[in-house]
Amino acid sequence: MRKAAITSYLALLASAVSMYHLSEIVLNLRTNSEINIDNWLLTNNIESMHEIMQELTNREEVCDINNTNSNNEIQSFPKYSNLPSLSGSLLSLMLARLGSLLDDDLEGTRRLACLCLTIFFNGLLIPSPPISPASSSSMELSNGNQNHYEGNRVIDFLNSPTWIQPLTTTITNTVSSSNHELVKEHSVLLPYCPLANSFGDQVYRFYGNFIKRLNDSKDQIRLLICETINAWIRLLIPMLTSSTTTIKTSQQLNPVYTAVIEDFLNNLIIHLDDPNSRIRASVSRVLLRINQFAPDLVIKVLNKAKLCHHSSQLCDKLLEFCHSHSQ
Numbered sequence: 001m002r003k004a005a006i007t008s009y010l011a012l013l014a015s016a017v018s019m020y021h022l023s024e025i026v027l028n029l030r031t032n033s034e035i036n037i038d039n040w041l042l043t044n045n046i047e048s049m050h051e052i053m054q055e056l057t058n059r060e061e062v063c064d065i066n067n068t069n070s071n072n073e074i075q076s077f078p079k080y081s082n083l084p085s086l087s088g089s090l091l092s093l094m095l096a097r098l099g100s101l102l103d104d105d106l107e108g109t110r111r112l113a114c115l116c117l118t119i120f121f122n123g124l125l126i127p128s129p130p131i132s133p134a135s136s137s138s139m140e141l142s143n144g145n146q147n148h149y150e151g152n153r154v155i156d157f158l159n160s161p162t163w164i165q166p167l168t169t170t171i172t173n174t175v176s177s178s179n180h181e182l183v184k185e186h187s188v189l190l191p192y193c194p195l196a197n198s199f200g201d202q203v204y205r206f207y208g209n210f211i212k213r214l215n216d217s218k219d220q221i222r223l224l225i226c227e228t229i230n231a232w233i234r235l236l237i238p239m240l241t242s243s244t245t246t247i248k249t250s251q252q253l254n255p256v257y258t259a260v261i262e263d264f265l266n267n268l269i270i271h272l273d274d275p276n277s278r279i280r281a282s283v284s285r286v287l288l289r290i291n292q293f294a295p296d297l298v299i300k301v302l303n304k305a306k307l308c309h310h311s312s313q314l315c316d317k318l319l320e321f322c323h324s325h326s327q
Helices: 002-016 032-043 049-057 088-101 107-123 133-139 153-158 199-204 207-214 219-240 255-273 277-290 295-306 313-325
Strands: 168-176 181-189
Touching: 002 088, 002 107, 032 049, 032 277, 049 277, 088 107, 088 199, 107 219, 153 219, 199 219, 207 219, 207 255, 219 255, 219 277, 255 277, 255 295, 277 295, 277 313, 295 313
Parallel strands: none
Antiparallel strands: 168 181
């Protein structure tokens, strides 16, 4: 019954984001930085990276994986997603249900839950369909020089009531009067900071579910959850790098989120020493994506891992990348 339910969820989500194959979002929604990371891993023959990319693309040969096909034409992205149009309460219920199915006893159910979550997080990056013919131009997702993710679409969603619920802090000024005091209150917007128990806060704290599945007894589940984590990171980067003093992102981790990201890294780095080389390759992809905004934390855990992992060569290779791309 639960497997039937999660199968229906998968079909529903695939329809909601207008996709026909998982690669449409797994590969085509990558930022330019993510594409460079994957190409570096391929070029340097990091573990079984070629096998991972072959699975994602359904290709026998993998060379330079980017958002173009053999004719140098931009591959089609999903045209639209209805997920950002849903209410925060409904999205929250969907996420909670998918989170519970991640812990199901059946491997098949857990697999489908991982796929659903990958589509779910990526689907929030895709704009909603236009509501009138006059706005049909909004369905244009990218051109040859612009990645779908890069722009204001994600930022707009993370600042929307669906994600944030209007969060204000009150600054109280007391003005003395002759017989009484007048209190003036001003509301100051804090960018991207979701209220406790809001949908955005639920997504941010979902990382505990990832840690559980990284420890799954089935390798295929651990491979799938790594791709889900990549989608989660892609969605959260604007929030994680936001500042309370400016809406402009700095691509550096806001210290407010340091404890959570450090805890996640400490649980993730263990799997860089996994006996399965495909797991090591997938974990490497996740680590280097976190390195985009938290290089100090990634370098710290890699240096620590060198001392206890069976082979320090992979750590050295990843450290080489981190140092060369540190800001």
